Amino acid sequence: xxxxxxxxxxxxxxxxxxxxxxxxxxxxxxxxxxxxxxxxxxxxxxxxxxxxxxxxxxxxxxxxxxxxxxxxxxxxxxxxxxxxxxxxxxxxxxxxxxxxxxxxxxxxxxxxxxxxxxxxxxxxxxxxxxxxxxxxxxxxxxxxxxxxxxxxxxxxxxxxxxxxxxxxxxxxxxxxxxxxxxxxxxxxxxxxxxxxxxxxxxxxxxxxxxxxxxxxxxxxxxxxxxxxxxxxxxxxxxxxxxxxxxxxxxxxxxxxxxxxxxxxxxxxxxxxxxxxxxxxxxxxxxxxxxxxxxxxxxxxxxxxxxxxxxxxxxxxxxxxxxxxxx
Amino acid sequence: xxxxxxxxxxxxxxxxxxxxxxxxxxxxxxxxxxxxxxxxxxxxxxxxxxxxxxxxxxxxxxxxxxxxxxxxxxxxxxxxxxxxxxxxxxxxxxxxxxxxxxxxxxxxxxxxxxxxxxxxxxxxxxxxxxxxxxxxxxxxxxxxxxxxxxxxxxxxxxxxxxxxxxxxxx
Numbered sequence: 001x002x003x004x005x006x007x008x009x010x011x012x013x014x015x016x017x018x019x020x021x022x023x024x025x026x027x028x029x030x031x032x033x034x035x036x037x038x039x040x041x042x043x044x045x046x047x048x049x050x051x052x053x054x055x056x057x058x059x060x061x062x063x064x065x066x067x068x069x070x071x072x073x074x075x076x077x078x079x080x081x082x083x084x085x086x087x088x089x090x091x092x093x094x095x096x097x098x099x100x101x102x103x104x105x106x107x108x109x110x111x112x113x114x115x116x117x118x119x120x121x122x123x124x125x126x127x128x129x130x131x132x133x134x135x136x137x138x139x140x141x142x143x144x145x146x147x148x149x150x151x152x153x154x155x156x157x158x159x160x161x162x163x164x165x166x167x168x169x170x171x172x173x174x175x176x177x178x179x180x181x182x183x184x185x186x187x188x189x190x191x192x193x194x195x196x197x198x199x200x201x202x203x204x205x206x207x208x209x210x211x212x213x214x215x216x217x218x219x220x221x222x223x224x225x226x227x228x229x230x231x232x233x234x235x236x237x238x239x240x241x242x243x244x245x246x247x248x249x250x251x252x253x254x255x256x257x258x259x260x261x262x263x264x265x266x267x268x269x270x271x272x273x274x275x276x277x278x279x280x281x282x283x284x285x286x287x288x289x290x291x292x293x294x295x296x297x298x299x300x301x302x303x304x305x306x307x308x309x310x311x312x313x314x315x316x317x318x319x320x321x322x323x324x325x326x
Numbered sequence: 327x328x329x330x331x332x333x334x335x336x337x338x339x340x341x342x343x344x345x346x347x348x349x350x351x352x353x354x355x356x357x358x359x360x361x362x363x364x365x366x367x368x369x370x371x372x373x374x375x376x377x378x379x380x381x382x383x384x385x386x387x388x389x390x391x392x393x394x395x396x397x398x399x400x401x402x403x404x405x406x407x408x409x410x411x412x413x414x415x416x417x418x419x420x421x422x423x424x425x426x427x428x429x430x431x432x433x434x435x436x437x438x439x440x441x442x443x444x445x446x447x448x449x450x451x452x453x454x455x456x457x458x459x460x461x462x463x464x465x466x467x468x469x470x471x472x473x474x475x476x477x478x479x480x481x482x483x484x485x486x487x488x489x490x491x492x493x494x495x496x
Contacts, residue, residue: 003329004349016490031387037349047392075450079448081459084451084462085462094454095451099480102479104386105386216396
């Protein structure tokens with residue numbers, strides 16, 4: 001790690017001013033940033049402690065939703081009674097992520113901004129377009145088993161590694177941030193980017209910004225999160241599914257599906273949602289909807305297994321939500 | 327450029343005034359500056375759990391925590407759980423259940439185990455808790471599956487997991 005300064009700003013405006021300096025990075029729980037600093041992937045010379053901003057806490061909103069402060073720890077959010085009873089998909093996603101120790105440290109804002117765990121990104125002896133733009137992507141012809149199958153580019157196969165953001169994508173969450181040009185609200189589904197020819201940029205958040213909160217609209221339907229991984233616990237998703245389902249008289253009235261572990265961003269499965277809305281809530285329609293989404297997959301030989309895995313996981317998750325006996 | 331800070335770390339109830347490089351992790355501060363070597367450096371990347379300490383009563387990986395960020399907050403290490411003459415209940419249970427072999431991961435397992443018992447008492451669900459709302463009105467009852475899931479952030483290369491699980495349940 002290189003030598004660095006540390007500042008604990010008094011308010012959000014001061015944090016934005018500090019973060020607008022080159023070489024500055026925001027730190028909250030540090031679970032991702034400190035690790036990347038040890039690896040030499042992140043080399044900040046100024047850390048701005050956004051925990052000093054007192055942004056933790058979950059509040060009810062006037063419209064019946066929730067406002068989650070960016071400093072809220074993953075463990076507190078997962079255990080919040082309102083999240084557990086009204087947004088189980090979010091509790092389940094958080095509880096499936098990382099370990100008890102990491103969830104106690106990891107913040108909501110930091111979780112949104114965590115970097116990919118692609119092994120080429122974290123290995124500074126290798127090329128990586130995300131870490132060193134223009135250096136190349138060894139994953140295309142190398143190790144890609146854990147990497148993306150949707151929305152990929154020739155420049156990057158990295159995935160967004162998180163679980164929380166996948167649930168937030170299915171919940172139509174909105175990210176609130178203070179930027180150097182003032183406050184912004186960005187729908188979660190638009191917050192993370194696809195790699196295209198600029199994989200070094202993970203999100204649309206302008207440089208120098210501080211994420212202040214995430215808001216959830218009022219809860220609807222039933223929801224849950226399922227995650228397929230190589231170990232039973234404490235592993236990143238190979239594929240995960242967040243689903244919110246409303247069924248009336250056996251017909252799908254509304255459905256929202258997001259996939260994790262398969263793309264550079266939480267992947268909202270809009271084609272599947274369109275295919276399913278108005279259809280009978282049966283395994284057959286669920287399979288057709290999953291196929292409609294996954295037809296656009298561009299897997300490598302190593303990660304082609306993710307496509308049928310995602311299909312089965314979507315169908316299984318939706319069946320679980322209909323109360324079908326699995 | 328100021329790359330060091332003077333700060334107070336409160337560890338096991340005692341205040342320590344230190345001047346530390348901002349890069350210093352809580353783990354290195356404990357081990358190298360305070361001589362508290364109970365917390366172990368295994369992977370140094372938050373993957374093994376050997377460095378687990380309580381921060382404000384909650385378990386965290388000390389290797390991923392910068393000391394400067396926890397100034398003034400209460401840190402509890404394995405040295406604060408019990409003493410050789412007066413072991414804590416979980417330490418007694420580890421002996422009873424043969425919950426270790428080489429012992430390198432044990433301090434992290436103990437600190438994590440104490441936290442797991444508290445989290446369940448507080449009604450926190452886990453990934454294997456079937457009914458997320460079950461703990462809203464009281465503790466979550468731990469069983470084998472719950473302990474294995476909740477302790478998954480602590481690795482044991484000797485494979486003493488059966489004993490560890492039994493000790494946390496004892």
